[in-house]
Amino acid sequence: MTVLLNYRPVLRQPTGIGVYANAVLPALQQLPHHLIPGGEQGTAAQRLRRLAWSQVRLPRLAERHKAALIFTPAPEGYLGPQRIPQVVMVHDLRSFSHPERSLQSVYFRHWVPALLRSCRHVLTNSLFTAREIQRCVGLAEDQISVIPLGFDKDLFHPRPEGYSLGEAPYFLHVGQAYPHKNISRLLQAFIKIASRHRNVRLMLVGKPHPSESPCLQRLVREYNLEGRVEFRSYVQADELPSIYRQALAFVFPSLWEGFGLPVLEAMACGVPVITSFGSGTQEVAGEAAILIDPLSISALEDAMDAVLRQPVLREKLREAGVQRAAQFSWDFTAKLTVDVCCGL
Secondary structure (H helix, E strand, O other): OOEEEEOOOOEOOOOHHHHHHHHHHHHHOOOOEEEEOOOEOOOHHHHHHHHHHHHHHHHHHHHHOOOOEEEEOOOOOOOOOOOOOEEEEEOOOHHHHOOOOOHHHHHHHHOHHHHHHHOOEEEEOOHHHHHHHHHHHOOOHHHEEEOOOOOOOOOOOOOOOOOOOOOOOEEEEEOOOOHHHOHHHHHHHHHHHHHHOOOOEEEEEOOOOOOHHHHHHHHHHHOOOOOOEEEEOOOOOOOHHHHHHOOOEEEEOOOOOOOOHHHHHHHHOOOOEEEEOOOHHHHHHOOOOEEEOOOOHHHHHHHHHHHHHOHHHHHHHHHHHHHHHOOOOHHHHHHHHHHHHHHO
């Protein structure tokens, strides 16, 4: 059985989708396969061209290579009569619950439901997202397989014993500044923390958002915190672990997440985690993090203050996070992905 690996959605600078796609690729390449590589920058024009390509060229390429299955590590593919069956990975359905005025939201609301109903099988990364797919798209439970994500154990591991946080510790957030990431409330909570703790900082790592990031930067200037809030754009994968390990705590108060890969990476690095209850982040964190109401600035402030003031709590969260992260691995993710592809 030849599998056509449609990796066109994997961008040059991979985020969650790309990290997953690249992690499972070596195992998929053990099957008879043909790989269509990615590498685009992710512009709106490229997405439109890729959408047209998927509808017309993708099934033709599958037929040319005599593929029995098309696997795409993102919810992209062709509609209409399914000459070659498809399996896709759905990382979240955020555009249903938190739509933006963007091409991506339009695509998810008008194209993805029809695509998922056409697919032979759908993969997703959490029970939470599986239920969202059933609710929003109407797929039956047996049409969906839940395969949790993993992390690179060679990169993401705890800091050595006795490691010092330094004289200016920082809270850390990793993720593109989409509105649903709730960075505005995180920043408002930090403003209150900063007024009481003069040496603490906040580091925001991730690609800027065209409308959200300027608002966040204005808020920082308004409170004269330019020297204490650091905005860092995309960083390379090999740089990220040290950024996690040097953090006082990882704060991820997202309003909605399908999984929340940064939560897992932070726990693997032995960093105390504060995150939201109610979506995929709660499923990932289990009981190894402080779970807060993401709509409550005061709850977020209290959690950050507790971690800052209580070394015993930090150590408890550190140990619990490492133990929780050990339950996830890319090897397991890749094995289950291959098993689904081979079992159809």
